[in-house]
Amino acid sequence: MKAYWLATAAALAAAGCTTVPGDVESAPAATAVSAEDAVVTDLVSRMSLERKVAQLIQPQINSFTAEDMRRYRFGSYLNGGNGGPYGDEFAPASEWLRLADEMYDASVEPLANGEPAIPTMWGTDAVHGHTNVVGATIFPHNIALGAAGDADLVRRIGKATAVEIEVTGIDWNFSPTVAVAQDDRWGRTYESYSENPDLVAKLGAALVEGLQGRKGDPDFLGDGHVIATAKHFFGDGGTANGVDQGEVNGDIERLIALHGRPYPATIAAGVESVMASFNSINGRKMHGNEALLTGVLRDRMDFDGLVVGDWNGHGQVAGCTVTDCAQSLLAGLDIYMVPDDWKALMETLVAQVKDGTIPMARLDEAVTRVLKVKYRAGLLGADAKRPSERGYAGQFDKLASSEHRAIAREAVARSQVILKNNGVLPLRSGAKVLVAGTAADDIGQASGGWTLEWQGGSEYVMGGDAGKNGALFPNASSIWDGLKEAVTGKGGTATLSPDGSFSARPDVAIVVFGEKPYAEFAGDQGDMVFRDEEGLKLLRSFREKGIPTVAVFLSGRPMWMNRELNAADAFVASWLPGSEGAGVADVLTGARPATGRLSFSWPADCSGKPVNGPEGALFAFGYGRSLEDTSPLGQLDENCLALESFDSSELFGSGRLASGVVAYAAGGNLSMASDMLAQMRGTSSAAGVAIRGVDRNAQEDAREITMQPGSRFGILQPDGGSGAYRITYQVLGRPTGPVSLTVANGDQATTIDVTREFQHAGDKGWREMVVTAACAATLGNRIEFATGSKLTFGIASVSREDLPEGTECTF
Template identity: 30%
Template sequence: MKHNWTKGIASLALCAVLYGFNTPDISNPEKNTEEIEMIVNSNLTIDEKVEKILHQLSLEEKVGQMTQVTLDVITKGESRFASDEPLKLDKKLLEEAIVKYKIGSVLNTANNRARTTDKWNEVISQIQKVAMKEIGVPVLYGVDAIHGTTYTAGATFFPQQIGMAATWNTELNRQGASVTAYETRASSIPWDFSPVLDMGRNPAWPRIWETYGEDVYLTSQMGIAAIDGYEGENNDLSDKTKVASCIKHFLGYGSERSGKDRTPSYLPEIELREHYLPSYKAAIDAGAHTIMINSGIINGTPVHASYKYLTKLLKEELGFKGLVVTDWADIENLHNRDKVADTHKEAVKKSINAGIDMSMVPYNFKFAEMLVELVNEGEVPMSRIDDAVRRVLKVKMELGLFETPYPSKGDYPKFGSKEHEQIAYNAASESITLLKNNENILPLKKGTKVFVAGPNANSMRTLNGGWTYSWQGEKVEEFAQDYNTILEAVQNKLGKENVAFASGVEYNHEGLYHEEKNIDIDAAVKASEGSDVILLCLGENTYTETPGNLHDLYISQNQRKLAEALAKTGKPVVLILNEGRPRLISQFEEDMAAVVHTYLPGNFGGDALADILVGEVNPSGKLPYSYPMYPNALGTYDHKPSEASEKMEGMYDYNSSLPFQYPFGFGLSYTTFDYSDIKISRNEITPYHDFTVSVTVKNTGDVEGKEVVQLYTKDLYASITPDNKRLRRFEKVNLKPGESKVVEFTLNGKDLAFVAENLKWTVEAGEFKIMIGDQSASLNVTKTVEFEKIYFEN
């Protein structure tokens, strides 16, 4: 009888909850969690469930959902900035976070180091058990898994985003993101702060390697592919192998005038909308669930305090319905750094009213305390709180966290598998870009004796870059011992007896990230005496964000001296670049017989490079940015005509203001490709017409190879000075020797639009040039059309 009576009461309670008759009983948290559980198990839609759960939460619980702290805050340790090892949660601190402050999200690892999947499962399971018992709402755990599952030992690591862009292969990028999602979810983590859709248009910026390069179309297509990989078909997050993606950092990050991280940007609205906004619009249209905000300042206003950008532009104009999260401590920075709020409490008010939904606090609970006060004081409306929490709850609901707060350890048998590693190797091999190959010195002839030198020759750390096992990547060697450095891979391929080594210059891993030590160039020169070819591995040590700021874009002078000394031996030098941004090499590039760019290719970069050097793999990477020649000649391929004078298509006069070392989209092969017979389906269009462009591509060499077919348009005359040219389509094709293929692209008149002076996307009547390889054709637009007004009302 008692059991049946209890079931009857529960049924009545469920009806009351579902039909809105109940109000939350804050004095009885157990009752609250039971009612939430009934809502979750009901037949209501996700949106209906979210509304009912929202109704059950107190103000403190709602604000808790908007609060995110880092893992060190709830672990055993001497302070909230460091944890004991082995890692253990502190029961009192965990209860403080969840029972007292009701926090809804945790991020990051502890002590800035990777953990095993078992440890992640243990830690996150404990967190979720407390959250489900005390609140009835699971915690949303997030990490920066940007080229693999950053903080998980044994995870599969891919090239960094700039390398993935160099593949010009969106399907490979989708596959890499899918593997990362799988292995992140295997770590019990359902939220990934990726992809980065900032534009890499300033070569000095220390985060350029986290981007897909300088072109907005390439970035948009890679971003769409990444979201498809992370979130899966139809963005169905109930698939336990998928994660919620987080596009970042909205908006204009990377456009800093100084090139230094998180320094001010001054962006005209036309530039912001044409070159910095479309990648985010594409990602939002692709269904990305969450978005992170730019830590910087645009035209004097911190983005985290901008109602104009966060609410009017992002949420209203672009229609973003997902969760908006801050970057690290950026609400506090409104007071501490940017000086637009005279107190921390004022900073909270500004950011939440501007449109922030969740604060990456990350080290205390003052945000939660101050936000409750602001609501009670009428400074932040309850409607703004409900809007934010509704977005948080919906992501958690769609991820299935209410039903399965943490996965079973046995659910992910492919973690770190050979299948996943093969995809990473494929990506590395397609990203590596051959920039110079005088007298076909590459591939190396059989029996060649090589000498390997340079600070990047025997380092797994430099192959991976930052966000690898730790934030700055300084712990890579500890976790990546089973993979091959460039030196080890070359030794495996050619035989140790044919490979000599002396670094000549080493990085000082204990000091500043730009420091070097053990400089002995004479010893390197002497060690090269018995070799036929020198492989010189130069570039950068690991870094990201502010620690990567620099004052001189030239490659280090120690490395320059090493290159010059080895070139004077008279032996052909193959320069292998392993760097996160294009460090200038014009002081000695002409003395190099060949130049190979590896970017940051990940754990399989050494193996992929060795296979390319001996010709087992034909290089097919293309530059995703313009490689500058001089520090006072930085620019992009889509510059204005007054910035550069062309002497031939794609190349520039030495006296031009933009003498690129290598142009955007450039990359050599061990074979040759011929373009012919460009055709346009119609020579005249209106801005509403579809049209096709085709070209025949033939492999005219004797080696099978992949070619990136790139279609550009050029607006000959416009009301605003048009860009030099713009990438509109691309496709990577594989051709056997002698094989031809007709590659066809479909475009629409809207693809020719630009942001006009009135801030409307506009296609103007006039002549356009369509260009693929050395082929071109003319297209005439017969009328001018302004499309939807994209500028928001002030």
């Protein structure tokens, strides 16, 4: 790198500046700006076409190696929600840092002919703490921070998160989400601070300042700070019917006034990156919307950082594919997030610059934007360091440090919203407390999506309690842990009973229940009804016995809960608190006041219509009780037609198994717990089956299943089901041995030889299989594939439906 810095020093001298980039930060502001321009202009002038294009390419760590980095010199890279160093999603923090060094070293190896070697940068989704990494602090999700409503608290969370990110050598955080969610059926509602755009703007700007430092301060983007990203520009929270990646329609100025309002605040706070949204605005995908990406974000809002795409989002633009989309760059995108197909996209972009489809001026503009952000982040300069040599790098005791956990605990306590209290709260000293519900001692469920795994911390864990209090959450306390400590500390007794059974009658029962973890489109719902009745049954059971109850509801959104509200003596909206369950206990025991207030209106009925204000709200925006408020809540209407008309025919779709449906792998006894494959992902070595998420129409909305000879893979509906099976599938390669499909109901089973069908389908893309009574007399609650040779195939959806009698089977 020495030759490069000598050349840069000469360029600076020619520009009237005699210092090298490492000394620029102490210079006056006007000089610093000119130094930035001089350094970046010099670099761009000496880069080859191929190296310029590489600055715009962002692959994921699962799909390339350090050798690929050395050859192609990607400007940045990311770890997806299910990606970890060296293929290990649960790798220790030291491995994340080791990989950061390897990639950095590969990116700065000297190039021939004096071409500058530009350091790469690593981006991650640390959306509620550095939660891809085992042992990091897990802060409450944004919806909870909206209920706390304190910008200083959010700023401190941002700072703590930045420190933990830097510990592992990562440069860039894809956060904060500043969506103004307007339809809580949306699966990303919990990533939004509020339905109120002003509150979103205030808290989003605060997180930017926490992550990057305050603009103009000496430590801005210095040690203990990382690049922030405001996302997703724009309208992601306003899609019709709350459908993720869907359509936003309306007068453009009104849409900008609502969904665009947080962006000027984050830009004023100095945010260096903005991520384009998946959704469309009035029929046009944002990844190809020049009027908004350039005309509004750049020209009107005066944003001067870089615009990064979302996961293959450019491939959704009209006329584009994942490997061919000049439209996005021309519209104002600066970096393509192209997790797997990076090589083909690079080749296409190079060819499009050469043939004039993409003007060289636009390419240089995008590269300049990327390099300016790197310059501001200290990645370009004489003082630039390897990831392991920076500020807090390698200080693994900073992960979930006592200081950071204390901030998280405070955030949990301040986000608890009491909706009902008949006087059972605060818990009295000396009380005998029973804690019920399977979620009470499940840190993964309390943390929600984007925790270790994309879809949630306990979703994909196989074998025992690792998803609760085991090795995956070493620096965390569950809600049960917190309650036990708090209750016994006040002279009482606490007993954990997930099913609610007891021998000694308790004075009060706390029932912890709620939504299972999900992320993005997998969390989309057709209405706002909460159907899981575990908590309801427990609450009603205790009421029948005359035992006072406290409902602690874990969720990523307000939901229609009239039945549970009626059954409980106290009801607490606990959101997704994360790793510090003691913060819940702090409020329930009165150690801290109840100050949380709803940042989203709570629905009065179960119609599913959006509620964004007092009309139709049971509890309006800003509602929340103090512990002293024991005014009665009248009996609520429990009638809900949606409970009766719910369509549960889809067993697997949009990357999720339906509630209650399980997937399993077997080489022997299928009842073995280790054979269960939560959310149809994971590896069962004993059974010889491995399943990974793959993209069909959206991120990991399908599965690729690899089976070894003699293995079996199946899907089971424990509660039954009816109708023919309709399966969207593809076969990768031609199986060389027999393949069978068994349809079973208990001991009754029909086995169909599908060898010829699978051989014919090999490498011919997605197709549909319909299994009816014509070929399977037993249309039971289980389907199972078995193979006599190695078999790789994909499944995108599995559903059941009633078809006319005599409908033939098709493959």
